Amino acid sequence: MKLSVWTYEGPPHVGAIRVATGMEKVHLVLHAPQGDTYADLLFTMIERRNHRPPVTYTTFQARDLGSDTATLFKSACEDAYNRFKPDLMLVGASCTAELIQDDPGGLAEALGLPIPVVALELPSYQRKENFGADETFFQIVKKLAVPQPRTKNISCNLIGPTALGFRHRDDVEEIEKVLQNLGIEVNVVAPMGSNPGDIRNLGAAHFNVLMYPETGESACRFLEKNLDQPYTKTVPIGVGALSQFVSEIEEVTGLTDLQNKVGSRLPWYSASVDSTYLTGKRVFIFGDGSHVIAAAKIAADEIGFEVAGLGCFNREMARPVRAAAKSLALEALITDDYLEVEAKISELAPELILGTQMERHIGKRLGIPCAVISAPVHVQDFPARYSPQMGPEGANVIFDTWVHPLVMGLEEHLLTMFREDFEFSDANGPSHHAAHQPKTIEKETIVEEASSQTGSSHVIWMSDAEKELRKIPFFVRGKAKRNTERYAVDKGVLEISIDTLYEAKAHYAR
Amino acid sequence: MPKDAPQLGCAQAPILKERGQHEVFCGLTSIVWLHRKMQDAFFLVVGSRTCAHLLQSAAGVMIFAEPRFATAILEETDLAGMADVHEELDRNVSQLLSRRPDIKRLFLVGSCPSEVIKLDLATVAEKLSEKYFPNVNVINFSGSGIETTFTQGEDACLEAVIRSLPSSEKTQLAVLGALPDIVQDQMMRLLEQLGLKNVFVLPQVKFDDDVSIGKNTQFICVQPFLGASYEEMVRRGAKPISANFPFGAEGTTKWLWAISERFGISKAKFDTVVAAPKLRAEQAVAAVADGLRGKSVFFFPDSQLEIPLARFLSAECGMELTEVGSPFIHKSLVHADLEDLPAPTQISEGQDVDKQLDRVFDYNPDLTVCGLGLANPLESKGLSTKWAIELVFSPIHFYEQAADLASLFARPLKRAELLKVGP
Numbered sequence: 001m002k003l004s005v006w007t008y009e010g011p012p013h014v015g016a017i018r019v020a021t022g023m024e025k026v027h028l029v030l031h032a033p034q035g036d037t038y039a040d041l042l043f044t045m046i047e048r049r050n051h052r053p054p055v056t057y058t059t060f061q062a063r064d065l066g067s068d069t070a071t072l073f074k075s076a077c078e079d080a081y082n083r084f085k086p087d088l089m090l091v092g093a094s095c096t097a098e099l100i101q102d103d104p105g106g107l108a109e110a111l112g113l114p115i116p117v118v119a120l121e122l123p124s125y126q127r128k129e130n131f132g133a134d135e136t137f138f139q140i141v142k143k144l145a146v147p148q149p150r151t152k153n154i155s156c157n158l159i160g161p162t163a164l165g166f167r168h169r170d171d172v173e174e175i176e177k178v179l180q181n182l183g184i185e186v187n188v189v190a191p192m193g194s195n196p197g198d199i200r201n202l203g204a205a206h207f208n209v210l211m212y213p214e215t216g217e218s219a220c221r222f223l224e225k226n227l228d229q230p231y232t233k234t235v236p237i238g239v240g241a242l243s244q245f246v247s248e249i250e251e252v253t254g255l256t257d258l259q260n261k262v263g264s265r266l267p268w269y270s271a272s273v274d275s276t277y278l279t280g281k282r283v284f285i286f287g288d289g290s291h292v293i294a295a296a297k298i299a300a301d302e303i304g305f306e307v308a309g310l311g312c313f314n315r316e317m318a319r320p321v322r323a324a325a326k327s328l329a330l331e332a333l334i335t336d337d338y339l340e341v342e343a344k345i346s347e348l349a350p351e352l353i354l355g356t357q358m359e360r361h362i363g364k365r366l367g368i369p370c371a372v373i374s375a376p377v378h379v380q381d382f383p384a385r386y387s388p389q390m391g392p393e394g395a396n397v398i399f400d401t402w403v404h405p406l407v408m409g410l411e412e413h414l415l416t417m418f419r420e421d422f423e424f425s426d427a428n429g430p431s432h433h434a435a436h437q438p439k440t441i442e443k444e445t446i447v448e449e450a451s452s453q454t455g456s457s458h459v460i461w462m463s464d465a466e467k468e469l470r471k472i473p474f475f476v477r478g479k480a481k482r483n484t485e486r487y488a489v490d491k492g493v494l495e496i497s498i499d500t501l502y503e504a505k506a507h508y509a510r
Numbered sequence: 511m512p513k514d515a516p517q518l519g520c521a522q523a524p525i526l527k528e529r530g531q532h533e534v535f536c537g538l539t540s541i542v543w544l545h546r547k548m549q550d551a552f553f554l555v556v557g558s559r560t561c562a563h564l565l566q567s568a569a570g571v572m573i574f575a576e577p578r579f580a581t582a583i584l585e586e587t588d589l590a591g592m593a594d595v596h597e598e599l600d601r602n603v604s605q606l607l608s609r610r611p612d613i614k615r616l617f618l619v620g621s622c623p624s625e626v627i628k629l630d631l632a633t634v635a636e637k638l639s640e641k642y643f644p645n646v647n648v649i650n651f652s653g654s655g656i657e658t659t660f661t662q663g664e665d666a667c668l669e670a671v672i673r674s675l676p677s678s679e680k681t682q683l684a685v686l687g688a689l690p691d692i693v694q695d696q697m698m699r700l701l702e703q704l705g706l707k708n709v710f711v712l713p714q715v716k717f718d719d720d721v722s723i724g725k726n727t728q729f730i731c732v733q734p735f736l737g738a739s740y741e742e743m744v745r746r747g748a749k750p751i752s753a754n755f756p757f758g759a760e761g762t763t764k765w766l767w768a769i770s771e772r773f774g775i776s777k778a779k780f781d782t783v784v785a786a787p788k789l790r791a792e793q794a795v796a797a798v799a800d801g802l803r804g805k806s807v808f809f810f811p812d813s814q815l816e817i818p819l820a821r822f823l824s825a826e827c828g829m830e831l832t833e834v835g836s837p838f839i840h841k842s843l844v845h846a847d848l849e850d851l852p853a854p855t856q857i858s859e860g861q862d863v864d865k866q867l868d869r870v871f872d873y874n875p876d877l878t879v880c881g882l883g884l885a886n887p888l889e890s891k892g893l894s895t896k897w898a899i900e901l902v903f904s905p906i907h908f909y910e911q912a913a914d915l916a917s918l919f920a921r922p923l924k925r926a927e928l929l930k931v932g933p
Contacts, residue, residue, distance in 0.1 A: 001598035002583045003605060005576075010563040035536025035655030038564045040883030050933070054882065059532045062625065062656040076531070083864060096622035096656070099589070114621030125586045225685045251750055364768035 006358055007336040008313035008376055008414045012037050012122035013094045015132025015215070017141070020090055021053040021163035022192035026140075027086035031069070031097035031104050032057045040274070046379050056080040059253045062096070070102045077108050086373035088144070089117045090136065095124035106217075109263050116196070128336075130214040130314055137191050138218035139174045144196055152255050155185040157205045160216030161192040165289070166375040168192060170388035171211060175236065178391045179209075181261045182249065186483070188349050190213075203227045207252045211235065211390070213290050214314060214418055216466050237294035238301055238398070239264050242425040266349020266390035266399045270303055278303055278403065282479065284350040286333070286341055286359055287374025293324045295354050295373045298398060300328060306352045309333065311341070311377040338362075338375070349478035352406060357381070367474070373398075373497075407473075410432030461496045468498050483508045520851040525839065529870050530862025534812060534837055534863035537658025537666060538621060539568050542665060543903065544577040547688045548713050550614040554606065555653070557621030558598065566684065568877040568899075578613075580606065585625055599634055613646060614717045617667065620652035620875045639778070647717065649674055660770075660903065661735035661839040664688060666711055667738040672746065676720035682708035683769065684748065686740070687733035690713075690905040697732070697756075697908055700766060703783045704775050712739075723748050728772055730765070732756060732907060734847070735814035737840035754846045755818035758826040758912045759791035765875075783837060787909040792912030795826055801920040803828035808870050810833040810880035811861050819879075820855070821847040827916055831855040832873040835866065877923060890933060894922045 013030055017039050020028040030036065037057050045047045058076040060069045076120075081089065091104040106121025118139050122132050158175060161168035172193070176186055187205035188198045202208075202223060210220045210230035220231040230252050234246035248257050261375045269275060285295045289312040299305040310335030312321045318334045325332035333344050342362045345353060353363045353370040357378045363370030373389075374383055388394040461469070474482050487494050487504035519895045523871055538561055541553045549898055555561050559780045580604045589597050599618075607613060616638070631650040638648040651670040653663040653931065668686060681707055694711060701709050710721055723729075725747035731740060734755055744750060753768035758836070764786055770780045803842035807815040807829050816836045822831040833856040841848070848857070863884075870878055870893070878895045885895040906915040 001585060001586050001595065001602055003580055004559075004562050004583050004601045005580050007559060007562045007581075010567075011559040011560075013560075028824035033536070034532040034534060034659060035538070035564065035622070036885060037531070038535055038539075038567055039532050041535065041881070042567060043883070045882045045884040048886060050886055052887045057531050059530065060656065062654075065626065065656070081863075095560045096626055099623060099626045123586075125584060128559065194584060407811065432915065460880055480732060 001336075004337070006361075008336050008338070008356065008358060010039070010130035011041075011095055011124050011482065012129060012132030012135070013092055013120075013124070014042070015129040015134070016056055016090065016092055016120055016122060016136040016163075017043075017053055018129075018162040018215075019191045020055060021049070021392070022161065022194075023190075024195040025087040026054060026191075026196065027053045027080055027084045027088075028053075028090040028092065029073070029080050029104070029108070029283045030055055030057050030092055030094055031073050031102060032059070032094035034059045034061065036094050036096075038089050040166050047376060047382055048379075049163070050212050053163070054084065054086070058097075063224060065100065065488050069097075069100055070107055073102055073104055074107050074111060075111075077104075077111060081111075081113055088113055088140070089113060090120055090140070091117060092120035092122050094122075098122075098124050114142055128314070130316065132356070133215040134218050137162075137216060138222060140191070140196075140199055141202065141219040141222055142235060144199040145202045145223065145227060148201060150206055151185065151204050152185060153185050154183070154255070155187040155205045156204055157187050157229075157486045158189040158210030159220050161189065162212075162215050163192060163214070164375075164377065165192070165391045166372075166377050166381060167387060167394075168212070169382075170386055171390040171394065172389035173386070174391035174393050175209065175211065178236070178242075178262055180315040182246070182253075182255070182258050184249070184253070203229070205229060207231060207249075213317070214288055233289050235294055235362050237291065237394055238298040239266050239395050240394065241294055242295055242391060255504055262392055262398070265300060266393035266395040269396075275303075275403075278305065278406075280304070280306045281352060282306050282308040282348070282350045283352045283354055284308050284345050284348055284359075285373070286312070288312060288314050288354045289321045291374035292321055294389075296324050296328060296437055297353065298395075299402075302395075303399070303402065305352070308348045309344060311335065311344070313356075341368075349482065351476070351479070352402070354402065371402045371405055375471050392437050445455075459485050459494060460497060462498075465496045465501050468501055480505070511702065515749040517853050519849050519853055520857055521848040521853055522631035523846055523848075523853060523857060523931050526856060526858040528858060528860040528865065531864065532659070532861045533551065533810070533863040533881055534835070534861065535568060535660040535881070536564070536622070536655030537660065537663030538564060538619065538655075539660050540663030540667065541565060541579050541619065542652060542740065544664060544713065546686050548715065549577065551617060552606065552610060552615070553615045553617045553619055554603065554693055554813045555581040555619045555621055556624045556629060557580065557581055557584065557619075558623045559583050561621045561623075578610075589627065590659070595629060596634055600638070602796065605637055607642065607646060615922060616642075616646050616648045617670075618650040619663075620650065620654055621657050622654045625652060625654045625656060643717070647674070647798075649905065659811075659813075659814075661733070662738075662838065664713075664733070665736045668736060669742045672723065672739055674744045675746075675916050676722045677746065678725045679724050679726050680708065680722060681726040682710065682728070682729055683721065683773070684729040684743070686715055686729060686731045686736050686743070687710045687711075689732060689907060691758075693905045693907050695912060696910055699770070700783065700908070704766070704770055704773075704780065706769070706773060706775075714897040725749075725835070728769075730769060731843060732765075733815075734818050735838075736838065736844060737838070740840070740843060750842075752819065752842070752846060754850065755815075755844075756907050757818050758822040759788050759795060759909060759913060760826055761822055761847075762791070762912070763788055765930045773790045784909075791909040791912040795916050798913050798920050799827040800918065801923055804830065804831040805871070805876035805923065806832050806917070807877045807879065808873055808875040809834045809836075810866065810870075810878070810884060810898070811837040811858070812879070813902050814840075815898075815901055816837060816879070817844045817857075818822060818847045821850045822915065823919060824852055824855075825850055826912075827919070827925050829877075829919075832875050833858055833869060834864075835859070835861065837861065851871065877919060880917075888929070896922050 043053050057091045091108040108117045175319045210231045234244045236242040292312045313336040320333045353359045354373045356374050362372045484504040628706040635648045651666040729748045730751040754764035755766040756762040756856050820834040835858040839859045878893050891915040904913045
């Protein structure tokens with residue numbers, strides 16, 4: 001049993017719904033009690049889909065238990081077929097139905113429907129949403145994909161995008177543009193936007209682009225093994241990753257000189273002098289494994305941040321995320337416990353969080369700015385504008401998105417110089433934000449509390465030193481405080497004076 | 511009411527009972543408002559990842575403060591042996607209470623999986639109550655989807671609370687149902703002006719061991735979904751007061767008058783107290799109702815508020831009712847409102863969502879009240895919709911909110927008129 005306040009992932013059947021909702025001519029019959037239909041609103045409200053997800057929920061009640069839940073499943077399945085006439089039926093059970101063990105697969109098979117039926121095993125008490133999506137798509141591919149003659153021109157499939165995915169809609173468009181520039185055709189995009197006929201036709205492509213390992217890796221592995229289709233391993237988020245992605249394509253296709261066909265504004269924006277102030281800003285990165293690995297590279301190599309900590313919520317990606325952390329001399333935080341992530345952020349007191357909706361909550365509470373880089377998503381992560389994460393435009397979007405929450409360079413200096421100005425206080429947040437609020441001072445105290453947890457309790461701040469500390473803008477104060485305390489402990493100093501503060505500053509100067 | 515009003519009375523009308531896919535929340539969703547209402551309470555759902563995900567999807571996006579609810583997520587190992595589960599729960603509760611020493615009431619909330627594996631939360635709650643006595647009172651109820659729909663979670667919670675209350679012979683009035691704080695204050699002021707003493711509300715904001723019930727307790731509900739709580743009160747000897755629910759000027763007046771009659775308050779006194787706020791409400795509603803008059807409305811089942819709200823829209827705003835669907839109809843509670851619905855109105859109970867969608871397209875109503883899962887798909891097909899959940903999360907009861915309530919229905923229609931671009 002695990003105590004949970006917020007969860008990063010839904011149950012596995014939500015992953016199955018993400019696959020079904022992304023596809024066409026597919027219907028999912030889910031053996032589930034009333035209430036599980038809440039999943040529909042994720043798609044109709046958060047993603048603003050104008051269709052109901054193609055899902056029938058059997059809606060069994062307490063009085064049905066032990067009597068005829070199986071009959072209920074069969075009639076729901078039959079009704080769904082007659083009403084929606086799909087080309088492919090998926091059947092499965094949510095957590096409660098898993099306990100009553102009605103065997104949806106066997107029941108559906110007994111109906112003898114004239115279309116293929118895929119029975120899903122979604123172990124609700126062991127696995128989660130991403131597994132559910134990956135497994136569902138894998139089972140569909142396994143059922144339908146057969147070897148096909150390859151297309152005349154070099155072509156690929158884009159694998160992994162689903163409904164309710166973080167920027168999947170725009171990533172697909174962006175990668176299609178990139179491939180077009182490289183002279184490569186797109187055979188099928190799946191699961192999102194595909195129908196069962198397209199899945200049968202996957203084999204016509206020369207290779208696969210694995211866009212989202214979280215939801216498409218099992219299918220790609222299957223296609224590699226059974227249809228002899230290699231797949232790209234690098235997720236093209238960031239300039240370096242995009243270049244590596246293009247190299248992989250050169251290797252797979254034998255094409256050459258592709259690198260100059262992709263370019264982003266990020267390198268120049270990072271190089272331009274106004275970006276100097278970004279140097280060494282401490283960031284904490286948390287999200288799904290793929291996005292975290294990409295974000296860590298961008299942060300360290302393309303923007304010049306210092307990665308203070310990183311981690312992911314999906315255990316399936318623990319190994320590559322640990323490796324990414326190790327390359328930055330860090331230890332990865334692998335957990336789906338929101339409170340653990342909050343404690344870590346509080347301890348590290350970073351200047352920026354790159355996280356999910358959950359970390360936005362944490363950032364709000366701790367007064368630390370946050371940019372969202374990964375699912376779980378919220379309605380605002382589905383912007384009306386074109387806003388990919390992948391490809392050249394994705395790198396541009398990322399630069400803008402990450403820099404936006406920060407106080408800008410010259411403003412940062414002015415705040416430091418004129419800290420006493422009653423109308424121009426660092427507690428107001430960046431002045432280019434709409435929510436700029438020249439009132440609250442809450443943030444300051446919270447950051448201090450947060451940082452003092454890590455401070456050594458037997459070190460005392462003298463009152464003049466404490467006053468001096470308050471003159472340092474809040475977004476670096478936590479770090480200054482921590483560094484000074486660490487310095488004092490190292491030197492065996494018990495009372496921190498103004499001198500200690502500046503000695504520490506000199507010691508940690510960068 | 512206009513003179514040419516249609517014939518009223520749907521209390522005896524046939525109800526279309528449906529049994530199929532329900533597009534509704536389960537009772538756990540009630541925790542979203544209960545945990546804010548009851549400031550010293552914590553709700554621990556014993557369930558699956560789905561339960562946690564539901565609560566977060568229904569509520570998480572709205573709540574940035576630390577919620578006073580959590581889920582103890584059952585895992586594979588818990589399903590293997592029952593003894594373990596009790597120990598595990600004990601461990602989770604002690605972890606929780608050490609983090610939140612301010613908690614005075616802990617609700618263990620059953621879910622679909624905990625009901626199916628027959629986890630005995632009542633016994634666990636009893637043991638925990640003994641263990642944490644007198645600091646924390648541990649109570650259990652079920653919000654499972656196999657037994658409860660959306661607002662029935664509040665009903666199950668209140669029923670459990672009532673069961674835990676001591677008996678007394680005190681002459682008093684109990685008002686059942688969670689209201690927004692400001693609305694509850696308005697209600698208490700009105701009852702005080704009417705001369706009523708010894709009034710208490712369930713659920714209580716803070717635990718108060720002074721509250722008791724017995725045969726001299728008169729009670730009335732402010733929410734129509736409290737069927738089980740109603741029955742539990744009756745079992746405990748309390749005397750129900752039946753009335754229309756306090757929506758709009760008319761509903762509020764009838765609700766207050768029913769109480770006044772029971773407590774022997776004179777018509778003259780009553781009129782002095784309600785005259786001003788009643789007039790204010792009527793005038794305010796009239797200003798908004800212009801946009802609603804003559805327009806047709808269809809209710810998908812959602813919160814059980816549908817029947818009283820349909821009465822308000824029909825009687826006080828001049829709307830035409832097509833179908834009024836409710837997940838469950840407690841006739842003893844909504845009798846008066848059913849009587850005030852124009853005949854013939856199609857009343858339906860339960861749901862078979864695909865068939866109901868066929869019917870809504872046949873009616874092609876001006877306004878469709880439905881859940882979040884259906885709203886955008888219907889909008890994309892050209893129907894104006896009102897999210898039902900907003901009716902549960904907004905202050906809509908009593909005189910001062912009457913016009914706000916009408917506005918909630920008028921806004922989608924006004925918006926459709928305003929927008930010069932379409933999808």
